[in-house]
Amino acid sequence: MSVYNKGKFLGVAVESVLSQSMSDFEFIIRDNCSTDDSVAIVQSFNDPRIRFCRNNRNLGPVVSMNLCIDDACGEYVVFAHGDDIWEQNFLASSLLEMEKFPQVSVVHSLMRTIDEHGAWSMPYTPTINVTPQLFSPDEVLQRLFKGCYVSMPTAVVRRNVMSYLDSRYVYTCDWDLWLRIAGGGSSFLFINRQLIRYRVTSGSETSVGSRSGEMILESYLNLRNFFLRNPLYLPYKRDALWRLSRSIMRRSRDLADKETILLYHQIALICAPINLLNPVFHLFFFTGRLLGVKGLRGLMSISRFFCAKQRGK
Numbered sequence: 336m337s338v339y340n341k342g343k344f345l346g347v348a349v350e351s352v353l354s355q356s357m358s359d360f361e362f363i364i365r366d367n368c369s370t371d372d373s374v375a376i377v378q379s380f381n382d383p384r385i386r387f388c389r390n391n392r393n394l395g396p397v398v399s400m401n402l403c404i405d406d407a408c409g410e411y412v413v414f415a416h417g418d419d420i421w422e423q424n425f426l427a428s429s430l431l432e433m434e435k436f437p438q439v440s441v442v443h444s445l446m447r448t449i450d451e452h453g454a455w456s457m458p459y460t461p462t463i464n465v466t467p468q469l470f471s472p473d474e475v476l477q478r479l480f481k482g483c484y485v486s487m488p489t490a491v492v493r494r495n496v497m498s499y500l501d502s503r504y505v506y507t508c509d510w511d512l513w514l515r516i517a518g519g520g521s522s523f524l525f526i527n528r529q530l531i532r533y534r535v536t537s538g539s540e541t542s543v544g545s546r547s548g549e550m551i552l553e554s555y556l557n558l559r560n561f562f563l564r565n566p567l568y569l570p571y572k573r574d575a576l577w578r579l580s581r582s583i584m585r586r587s588r589d590l591a592d593k594e595t596i597l598l599y600h601q602i603a604l605i606c607a608p609i610n611l612l613n614p615v616f617h618l619f620f621f622t623g624r625l626l627g628v629k630g631l632r633g634l635m636s637i638s639r640f641f642c643a644k645q646r647g648k
Contacts, residue, residue, distance in 0.1 A: 336364045337399040341417030342371040343451075344534060346379075351421040353382055360426065361386060362415075363406045368393040373417070397502040404499060412492045419488050420449070420532035429491040432467050432524055439469065440496040440521035441513070444489045446531035453532075468525045475517040476568065480558070480575040482582070483510035485523065489531045496521050506550035507557050514561045518568075548598040551583055555606055580607035584619060588631040596623040596631070 336352075338345060352362055364377050366389045377387050386406065390399060404412060411430065415421070429442045449455055470478070478484050487509035496516050500508040517523065558579060562572045580603040587599040600620045603610065610616040622630040 336362070336415040336417055337367055337396055337403055338364060338369060338373050338377070338417040339367040339393070339396065339399075340369045340371045340373060342369070342373045342376055344418035345373055345376045347453075348415065348417050348419055349377065349380055349385075351419075351423075352415055353380065353384070354423055355421065355426045356424050357427040357430070358384075360384060361407070361409055363403050364388070365390060365399055365403050365406070367396065367399045395502065395505065397500050397505060397508050400508075401499045401502070404497060407494070410494055412494055412497045414487050414490070416488050416534075418534040418536070420453075420534070422530045422532070425489075425530040426491075428526060428528065428530060432526055433491060433493075436469060436522070436524055438522050439524045440493045440516060441485070441523045442467075442491045442526060443485045443523065444526040444531070445529040446486050446489050446533040447529045449532050449534050451534065451536045453534075465527045467527070470523045470525065472517045472520050472522060475521075475523045476514070477571075479510070479514055479517060480571050481578055483507065483513065483554075485509070485513045486531070486533065487512075488533055492516070504553045504557065507553040510554070510557050511561075514557065518561065518565050548595050548602070551586070551599055551602050554579060555602055576606040577609075580604075580610065584616070587619075587623060588628060588635055590628055593624060593627045596627065600624075 336348075341348070349362075349364070362382070362384045363386045366374050366377065366387070368390055374389065377385070388402075388406065390402070394402070400414065403414075411433070413426070413429075425444075429444065433439060433442045447455060490509075496519065498512070498515065501511050502508075504511050513523075555576070558572070558575050562569055562575075583599050583603040583606065587596050587603075590596050590599065600623060604616075619631065619634060622634055626633075
């Protein structure tokens with residue numbers, strides 16, 4: 336766990352790790368020069384499993400997590416966030432399934448999203464406990480070409496395939512990691528149960544990256560660099576980047592300012608230059624530039640209206 340100013344939620348997060356139904360693990364916590372009471376909160380726990388370190392300066396979240404990887408001695412690596420909550424059986428359930436499938440390098444599960452008060456962001460429906468699903472490396476890659484579907488807080492990774500996170504990616508280093516692991520020939524196992532409570536706040540790294548557009552740019556670079564490193568998968572590049580381009584255009588209608596909308600649309604064009612020949616793209620581009628988010632939402636409403644009308648014929 337790499338921590339920076341998570342004092343508001345850190346105590347609950349640490350307690351959820353220490354309260355796991357299985358107890359044989361080391362818990363590495365590295366403080367990244369917090370200015371709040373994060374250090375005092377960690378030091379208030381008297382548990383021999385905790386190994387606490389402090390960085391001499393703020394190294395950024397990715398480098399700090401890499402130092403945690405360096406410190407780890409166990410057979411498996413799990414990334415805990417300083418504001419999330421582990422269900423009590425998270426580790427036991429994940430490792431039980433991992434041991435059944437020696438060919439699997441990553442086990443991951445579902446997570447429930449909570450807000451800063453701990454309330455569910457949407458009504459909670461218990462998941463039907465179905466048999467875990469095994470995916471071959473090619474099947475994992477096919478899914479990753481559509482987006483980062485493996486949530487890092489839910490993942491348990493074998494140490495022998497674990498590599499450093501790429502510090503070029505602040506918001507999408509997990510996507511890059513899964514692409515590299517699957518590209519190296521590793522299978523993944525999915526547990527269809529919600530074993531993590533993932534906290535989303537307006538100040539969380541994901542929210543900040545999405546609003547600034549940096550996460551979108553990193554998403555493009557992730558896919559582009561993977562295909563550059565792995566020419567065997569080049570036949571999938573066009574569809575993957577086209578799909579990302581459409582996703583970026585959809586997300587642009589939720590942005591607050593015209594400059595960020597422009598950045599999103601420019602990245603969408605980089606992903607799929609064929610958009611230059613698409614009059615619908617130009618309509619959205621100039622509407623976003625002139626009218627901002629209200630104009631884009633109006634266009635989407637009109638589009639949905641005509642699509643529904645066509646389906647009704």
